[in-house]
Amino acid sequence: MRCVTRWARCRLNLHRFDGNPLRRGSDRLETVALLVAVVLFVACLWPAMALGRQVYAGGLRAELTGPGHRVPVTAQVVDAPKAPETGPQWRVRTVRWSTAEGAVRTAKVTLPPDTGAGTHTRVWLDTSGRPTSAPQSHVKTVLDTVFAVVTLIGWAAALLLLGVAGLRGLLNRHRAAEWERAWALADQRWRRRRQA
Numbered sequence: 001m002r003c004v005t006r007w008a009r010c011r012l013n014l015h016r017f018d019g020n021p022l023r024r025g026s027d028r029l030e031t032v033a034l035l036v037a038v039v040l041f042v043a044c045l046w047p048a049m050a051l052g053r054q055v056y057a058g059g060l061r062a063e064l065t066g067p068g069h070r071v072p073v074t075a076q077v078v079d080a081p082k083a084p085e086t087g088p089q090w091r092v093r094t095v096r097w098s099t100a101e102g103a104v105r106t107a108k109v110t111l112p113p114d115t116g117a118g119t120h121t122r123v124w125l126d127t128s129g130r131p132t133s134a135p136q137s138h139v140k141t142v143l144d145t146v147f148a149v150v151t152l153i154g155w156a157a158a159l160l161l162l163g164v165a166g167l168r169g170l171l172n173r174h175r176a177a178e179w180e181r182a183w184a185l186a187d188q189r190w191r192r193r194r195q196a
Contacts, residue, residue: 024178026171033167037160044156052149059141068127070135073097075123077115078106089113095123095131107131 064070075095093111098104109123109131126132 024175026175026178030168030171033164037164041156041160044153048149048152048156051152052145055148056141056145059136059138059144062136063138063141065135070124070126070132072122072124074120075107075109077111077117077119077121080117095121097123099129105129 065072075097078094078096090110090112092108093115094106095109095111096104096106107123107130109121111121115121122134123131124134
């Protein structure tokens with residue numbers, strides 16, 4: 001923990017605004033770029049949370065069951081499973097169920113290969129009485145929300161880090177060129193003194 005604190009203190013000392021005469025203009029520009037990157041990252045948190053809220057609301061809508069949404073019924077598999085063509089795959093099978101009014105309905109649904117004829121299975125029906133997909137689980141809703149938020153924040157952080165790294169590379173090249181010029185001037189001064 002002490003080394004992390006020391007590293008953080010060193011970074012803050014490196015990028016603070018003070019009257020140090022050894023700080024170059026490029027050092028101050030790098031500090032401003034880092035501050036702008038931090039502000040932009042914090043500003044990205046609000047759209048990420050808004051996206052998360054939207055994904056979560058969509059997931060809750062996909063979870064809805066009951067009248068007017070999806071209704072589960074217990075159906076009986078009517079046809080026998082066909083011989084597997086290329087191994088164990090889910091197959092389209094015919095199922096039959098009775099409605100609340102007593103009418104018998106049949107439909108084609110996709111079932112696992114080991115489902116035999118006469119087996120009872122749960123089928124989800126939409127508002128018009130046709131088979132539909134099962135409602136989304138709440139765990140999937142939460143995972144989708146977390147994935148959306150983390151992805152957006154990750155992309156924002158990656159773009160900002162790339163921008164700061166690119167600017168730092170340009171500034172380092174500029175600093176190296178200044179350093180070479182300063183050494184060349186110092187070398188000329190020292191030579192004049194030796195020759196005099």
